[in-house]
Amino acid sequence: NGLAEGQTPIVIGVAADSGCGKSTFMRRLTNIFGGDVVGPLGGGFGNGGWETNTLVSDLTTVICLDDYHLNDREGRKVTKRTALDPEENNFDLMYEQVKALKEGSSVSKPIYNHVNGTLDTPETIEPTPIIIFEGLHPMHDARVLDLLDFSLYLDISPDVKLNWKIQRDMEERGHSLESIMASIEARKPDFDAYIDPQKGLADMIIEVLPTALDPEDKKTLRVRCIQKEGVSDFAPCYLFDEGSKIEWTPAPGKLASPEPGMKLAYYPESYMGADCQVVEMDGNFDNIQELVYVESALSNTKTKFYGEMTQAMLALAEAPGSNNGTGLMQTLAAFAIRDLYEKKSAVAKAAQKAAAASA
Ligand code: ADP
Ligand code: G6P
Numbered sequence: 001n002g003l004a005e006g007q008t009p010i011v012i013g014v015a016a017d018s019g020c021g022k023s024t025f026m027r028r029l030t031n032i033f034g035g036d037v038v039g040p041l042g043g044g045f046g047n048g049g050w051e052t053n054t055l056v057s058d059l060t061t062v063i064c065l066d067d068y069h070l071n072d073r074e075g076r077k078v079t080k081r082t083a084l085d086p087e088e089n090n091f092d093l094m095y096e097q098v099k100a101l102k103e104g105s106s107v108s109k110p111i112y113n114h115v116n117g118t119l120d121t122p123e124t125i126e127p128t129p130i131i132i133f134e135g136l137h138p139m140h141d142a143r144v145l146d147l148l149d150f151s152l153y154l155d156i157s158p159d160v161k162l163n164w165k166i167q168r169d170m171e172e173r174g175h176s177l178e179s180i181m182a183s184i185e186a187r188k189p190d191f192d193a194y195i196d197p198q199k200g201l202a203d204m205i206i207e208v209l210p211t212a213l214d215p216e217d218k219k220t221l222r223v224r225c226i227q228k229e230g231v232s233d234f235a236p237c238y239l240f241d242e243g244s245k246i247e248w249t250p251a252p253g254k255l256a257s258p259e260p261g262m263k264l265a266y267y268p269e270s271y272m273g274a275d276c277q278v279v280e281m282d283g284n285f286d287n288i289q290e291l292v293y294v295e296s297a298l299s300n301t302k303t304k305f306y307g308e309m310t311q312a313m314l315a316l317a318e319a320p321g322s323n324n325g326t327g328l329m330q331t332l333a334a335f336a337i338r339d340l341y342e343k344k345s346a347v348a349k350a351a352q353k354a355a356a357a358s359a
Contacts, residue, residue: 001126002058003104006352009131010344011102011147012337013138015198016154017191019165021326022134024319025154026055026062028327029334031315033059033130053111054125061101061128065135066112068094073117084136084190091141094133098147101127130341139198150234150340152333153202157209158184160221200272203231204336206329211282214260222282223325225332229275233343236277237300237332239266254293256286264294279332281325288313288322301332302339309335 003009016022034057053064068090069083081088097107104127111120139145139153156164162184169175199205204227211220227236239246245267255262262283269278279298285291291310295301303309312331313322321327 001104001106002128004129007129007345007348008104009102009127009129010149010341011098012130012132013145013148013151013202014132014134014154015136015138015151015195015202016134017136017156017161017187017195019168020154020156020161021164021320021330022154024321025152025330025333026132026134027319028312028316028330029132029337030055030057030060030062032312032331032334032338033057053114054109054123056128059128060130060132061125062132062134063109063125064112065089065094065133065137066114067110069112069119072112072119082187082190084187084194086137086140086194089137091137091144095141095143095147097125098131098133098144101125101131102147129345130337136195137198139201140194145201149344150231150337151202151204152337153199153205155196155199155205155207157207159210159218160208163218200274203228203234204333205271206326206333208326211260213263213282217260220260220283221324221326222280223329224278224280225325225329226269226271226276226278228271229277233340234336235300237279237298237302237336238277239264239279239297239299242299243268248297250293255290257283258286264297279329281328284324286323288317291328294328302335 014022014025053067055062066083070088070090071079076083076088079088083089093110097109100107106124106126108122109125110122113120138148139151145151162181165180165184166177169180170177204225207224207226209222209224211217211222213220225237227234229236239248246265248264250262250264260283262281262285264282265278265280267278269276289310291313292307295307295309298309301309309331312334313327316322316327319327321330
């Protein structure tokens with residue numbers, strides 16, 4: 001398998017509703033980790049027609065939790081439950097397999113086929129140094145949650161979610177507005193009951209809201225990166241001065257922005273009872289290259305050199321969110337995960353060395 005002698009994987013959970021930008025985030029993450037991608041990229045996460053939902057590179061494996069659906073689409077018609085209902089998901093198997101992978105063992109993972117709505121022949125998954133579990137419920141089961149080294153929740157506000165769904169399902173897939181709204185309505189009770197509460201458990205929440213700069217503007221986004229304090233191997237990113245409360249309108253000559261303009265902020269917040277630090281970006285920017293100006297004001301970005309964040313944004317310039325805070329905060333999250341991985345593997349290596357020396 002892809003692990004060095006004695007190495008154990010770190011496990012990351014990414015929770016979000018479908019259509020909330022998980023695939024895009026995975027692209028940003030794998031872009032930063034590098035390595036040759038040997039599995040399907042794009043299309044595998046909830047919307048593809050691949051024979052597998054799993055994305056694998058030398059370093060990372062991304063497992064889609066839809067694979068742990070208990071029943072197939074026909075089966076859900078019989079039970080009359082949605083895929084968001086925990087009763088429709090096999091948490092015992094999910095737990096066993098997260099645990100096995102984390103211990104360095106391979107597993108035989110089911111495959112949920114999104115095109116046919118069937119459960120296909122399981123596939124063998126070998127552990128890699130980083131394993132990402134993304135989907136509806138990575139934090140729902142306490143046993144699975146306990147195995148996660150870091151957890152992220154992508155919180156897309158209802159208005160924005162509807163806009164994105166319209167863009168994808170209406171413009172790209174030909175669905176009607178009525179059917180999109182009906183499907184959101186039908187899912188809402190289970191979403192509120194089982195998916196949304198996980199954000200209270202996440203180490204980082206990326207919250208996407210309509211802009212606060214102009215009440216008439218329904219397109220521009222305000223994005224908050226809510227970072228929990230006291231998470232091991234994770235120091236929150238901050239703007240200018242740690243612990244301060246800051247509002248910043250960048251000089252337009254240095255960061256050009258279309259209407260309604262651009263505003264950044266940094267402040268402490270108690271989020272669902274937890275002490276957090278929030279970095280916020282409201283508005284779009286015209287030119288990704290000018291992000292170096294914002295990058296110069298941020299600390300604890302976990303980049304290896306000044307400009308690396310801007311470079312990562314440029315590498316995926318065509319991806320959704322590359323002109324606003326969604327791309328920026330997702331990139332910030334990706335660097336935090338890389339840093340966490342490097343810190344944890346350095347500790348493991350040191351322990352191994354010490355053990356070898358005393359043997
Ligand atoms: P998921 O994998 O969670 O289903 P995707 O990454 O495929 O979500 O995104 C679903 C759709 O939502 C995209 O096709 C795009 O239209 C829209 N979208 C996602 N992220 C953004 C973003 N940051 N800005 C604008 N639109 C986005
Ligand atoms: C996956 C997605 C869910 C979606 C389901 C469709 O599980 O993650 O968000 O609801 O597929 O299932 P359906 O019952 O509509 O076939």
